[in-house]
Amino acid sequence: MAVPTHQGGIKTPVNHRTDGFSDIRKIIRLILAHWYLFVIFIPMGLSAAWFYHRYTAPEYRASITMLFQISSERSISRSVLTEGFGLSPEMRSFENQSFIIRSQSMVRRAIDRLDFGVAYYARGRFKDTELYNPTPFEIKFDSLHPQLLNTPINIDVLGNGQIQVSVKSDGNWLHNYKTSANESFSGPVSFDRTISFGDTIQHSAFKFSVNPTSANGRIEQGNYYIVFNSHAALASRFRSRLSVSPYREGSSITFISVTGFQPRKLVRFLNVFSEEIIINNLERKNDMATRSIDFIQRQLNQVSDTLQVTQQELMDFRRENRFMMPSEVSQRLSSEFFQKERERRLLDVSYEYFTIIKQRIQDNDLNEDDYLLPVFSSEPAGIVQQFVRDHLALLNELTLIAGQAGEANPYQQQLRKQIELSEKTLLTAIRKQMETIDMQRAEIDRHIGLLTREIGDLPELERDFLALERTHKLNDAIYTFLLQKSSEMQIAKASNVPDNEVLDQASVSGPITPSERSNYTKGLMAGLIIPALIIGLKELFNTRVRDREDLQGILNNVPIVGDILRNRDGGENVVLDQSNSVVAESFRSLRAKLRFLLSQNPGKVISVTSTNTGEGKTFCSINLASVFAISGKKTAVVGFDLRKPRLSAIFDVANHPGISNYLIGQVEFDDIVRPTNHENLFVIPAGVIPPNPSELISGSNTVYFFEKLKDNFDIIVVDTPPVGLVSDARILMDLAECHLYVVRAGVTNKEHFGITLSNLIAEDVKCIGVVMNDVASAPQGYGYYASGYFQSKS
Secondary structure (H helix, E strand, O other), X not given: OEOXXXXXXXXXXXXXXXXXXXXXXXXXXXXXXOHHHHHHHHHHHHHHHHHHXXXXXXXXXXXXXXXXXXXXXXXXXXXXXXOOOOOOXXXXXXXXXXXXXXXXXXXXXXXXXXXXXXXEEEOOOOOOEEEOOOOOEEEEEOOOOOEXXXXXXXXXXXXXXXXXXXXXXXXXXXXXXXXXXXXXXXXXXXXXXXXXXXXXXXXXXXXXXXEEOOOOOOOOOEEEEEXXXXXXXXXXXXXXXXXXXXXXXXXXXXXXXXXXXOHHHHHHHHHHHXXXXXXXXXXHHHHHHHHHHHHHHHHXXXXXXXXXXXXXXXXXXXXXXXXXXXXXXXHHHHHHHHXXXXXXXXXHHHHHHHHHHHHHHHOOXXXXXXXXXXXXXXXXXXXXXXXXXXXXXXXXXXXXXXXXXXXXXXXXXXXHHHHHHHHHHHHHHHHHHHHHHHHHHHHHHHHHHHHHHHHHOOOHHHHHHHHHHHHHHHHHHXXXXXHHHHHHHHHHHHHOOOOEEEEEEEEEEXXXXXXXXXXXXXXXXXXXXXXXXXXXXXXXXXOEOOOHHHHOOOOXXXXXXXXXXXXXXXXXXXXXXXXXXXXXXXXXXXXXXXXXXXXXXXXXXXXXEEOOOOOOHHHHHHHHHHHHHOOOOOEEEEEOOOOOOOHHXXXXXXXXXXXXXXXXXXXXXXXXXXEXXXXXXXXXXXXXXXXXXXXXXXXXXXXXXXXXXXXXXXXXXXXXXXXXXXXXXXXXHOOOOEEEEEEEOOOOEHHHHHHHHHHHHXXXXXXXXXEEEEEOOOOOOOHHHHHOOOOOOX
16 A cells, blocks of 8 residues: 655555456445436336237247258159259259249249138237137128228127128228239228128128128127238238248258248148149149140141051052062162151251251240250250250249349349350350251261162152152151150159158247247346436536545545545534534544644644535534644634635624734734634634735735734634635635645536646645545445444434
């Protein structure tokens, strides 16, 4: 513990601890001083949480777990013409699946299967509750008649099978559920009618009937209302509340959840929605196979007719020409010619396919039917078909994503670059394949030319027979090939299974908002934070000195020599009137410090001042003088506050003549010294208030007056004017050996005090000590004060 010394010699122990304990103690004291704020706001916060939880509609989250498989093998082998009817791995990736699942069209498919077009609500005193499965009644509306959207239609059950239907609205859209379109705007609607259950309610803005759902047809009286919603708006609403998240990165297990205020409706939606996801997946897998089967069937029908015609022509030729069997040479030539013609036909179809694909790519008119054209082609089209499938997959993906994300979406931009690259690759592959087909056709044409010349050497009858036979065999081969492919397509379609399946059915665990625990925690926190803010703001804007800690940074090493506790019992001279009080004891403690100080610094005069009036300098002056007097010191308390004299009234002595009379030479020194009822204590009143106190005090008579005081008294306590207001006290300080600066807790302005004290230090005023007056509780170290050892007057 260090003992710093201020100029002039006042020494006082100072605690240099900087561990933050003083800040913690200050915070605790502030909290205890404002305990009533916490008593008020904590119950208010908890009550607000209770009301919020009680009267806020709970929001629920329903979730369903699905498996989105990414098969390593395709559902149809590469040898099958329709290879790739299953979704590509890219389309089955989580990002793409998420876009597909959350698409407006997918949600709309589920909404169209549900009975969400009419929402039912029960009115409450403070909140309304949405009803679903069961509802007290059912609305049957005319889907051809326009219905008023998004407007509450009140249905009050009156009893005895009677209900009151009313609606008052400024107008809204009229929706036709049959066409799923808004027809017109209704304009203001006002309707009020009492009817029976089952009666049709018809108005230009709606047409429906209200039917009880209970078996006995009875419904308890109550207030309800319904709202018509369009399927498009419902799809948008559910889509905005829908979320898709993987079990973990790279996992095929996906959680689909939706939030809302009616848990049974959420579960119903997710169950139907998951069914639609599975159905949509299977439809997409089967769709191309179905179109291929239809295409092959149309080809079969055409070839079948041609085959019957060629077969009849061949039979007629044999019957008319009695031709049974061609020669061995004719059969050989016919077989070779048929094979070459078949190869030429397949190449022609492939070439035509490539020409169409190339043109459609250039016209931006490529669709999913295009790669089915070469139904009986062989390998030349295989590579291009794969490129077409990949290109179509990218185009389909872009179509799905474009509806969910804007042009600035990075994934969409990357997808467009992939499509550009895929288009260039596809056109290059087509060009290469067409060049290859041209060379193959040229070679086949050369062989056909040779065979044609050989056949030309045969007899005319054999030539005609071989021509008919070749046409019949070619059609028969095509027909057989198509039958084979049709069977393969049927088997492939039947073997298709969806890539998705439901692992856990939809369920609701409980309300997500409002959370009772969270709300009560927030209410409690609000009950703690609001008082803390109030206390903090009071601290921030506080300009008064309340305790020692408020003086830190202001004192400039000027010590606090004493703490005068609050005088709760009243009275001015506490030392003499309430000698056993804690206030009197605090003055005794101050006397002990000053006695030691005066022994180290010879002197008798102690000036007492303050920053402003009302801070207790006179109170401290008379009690300090009294405590010295009862210790046996001949003490004078001098009222040098010539502007607002108070000593005479406190001690009940005459104020005239006084100091001002002495200083102007009207009276002698002995004439102004007045004894009191207490031994060793004398009072020198201020006298008549002069017109010029400062000039009077600064005269030479004042110095002589203080010399007379020192000759006649052991201790002189001078009650000076406030040093922060007038210069009188500053003049008197030069005539005193010790100066007490009174600071009153809760009254003294910190800024004014700091400026005044800094000025005194700058003027080299010696031996200044601060006295804290009107302290609410005993400072640290006054153990007896806190323990109740001393008693008040009462």
